[in-house]
Amino acid sequence: MRTFLRRAGALAGFVALLWVVQGLNWVTGYSFNRAFGLIPRHIGGLDGIVAMPLLHGSFAHLMTNTPPLLVMGGLLAATATRKLLAVNAVVVGLGGGLVWLLGSSAIHIGASGLVFGWFGFLVARGVVDRSPVTLGAALLVGFLYGSILWGVLPGQPGVSWEAHLFGALAGAATAFVVPTHVHAPRLRNMRK
Template identity: 35%
Template sequence: MTDGHTAEIMIAEARKAFWVMVGFLGLIWVVQIVNWAGDYGLSYHYGIRAWDVDRLPGIVSAPLLHWSWAHIEGNSGPLFIFGFLAAYRGVRKFLGVTGLIALASGLGSWFTADSSAIGAGASGLVFGYFGYVLVRGAFDRHLIDIVIGLVMGLCFAYQFAGLLPAEGIGWQAHAFGFVGGIVGGYLFRDRRPAHAPKQAPKAATGDSRSALLKEIEDLGL
């Protein structure tokens, strides 16, 4: 596969990733309007309540729900940035990573959060994507992704404060989502054939030598 063809594939995937995140943000904002109109009844009824078996489906619905306009506004920017960076290498892989993060964040919160509280919000996904972007480059051995992970880690270092216990904040969803993102980086890493790197240098060397000899012959040397 040529570098040009690889670049075309990456651009196509990045374009799909952009529209996937635009669509996802559009969905949670539509849900927010309905939720706000109903005095946030959706968050109360479909959020996560720890150790309540009937509320286990909240693992799926809670990331779409928020408690206020400030809540959804605070999540939207990081969700789009980290979500796009998590998705631009492939939307199909991104969907698998998203499912793993939602499961880890939701179950972690369900097992460890205060049973008197109801958890809702996309911040578990935000921290999950953050963790995934940080480690993906190391697992995939892609230099550009390593650089992106380092830059994001430095620019958003303050996000790590959300992993610490704090009153009134669902830090459990943050922490378990972050762990889920790191695990996702390993489970969904690129798996290249072990023999491929060994064959490529020989072929490249042979082609280069043949091309050089032909140029010398053409020059009459």
């Protein structure tokens, strides 16, 4: 329980950080997006691989990402093992790296790549691990957010479908590459 509370606190801190960054970004006329957004195939845009999830184009943009971050992040906090940092590093690094290599020439920002990465990971992990817990998490995420898969298709102006697509693919790949089996709590010897 202590581990879950620590992870839930870290998730709440991350989401709070997103809102603080958004406030500062807004105050500066969204200068952070130009300075730290992911710019495909530009050396100066490489830092955007890490910074992209922290930056948003408006408060409405961040508001759209906040509920799925909390729900899927909560499921990760409740079901992931010690590999949670590795999962996030691969999702952000691989997903962002693919956007940098193959994305359209624009400034890519937003946590939706991370949202799609967590979605891909949670669904694929249910298939890979096949424990009741991970299958239940996969079904819940699929039921609540399955319609987001339409976001991997091009066509919406101003939306980085590439971050959505590559985030989902990175998340699914992570489920196969980073073992994160949910284990039953260890039984302890009990004295009567």
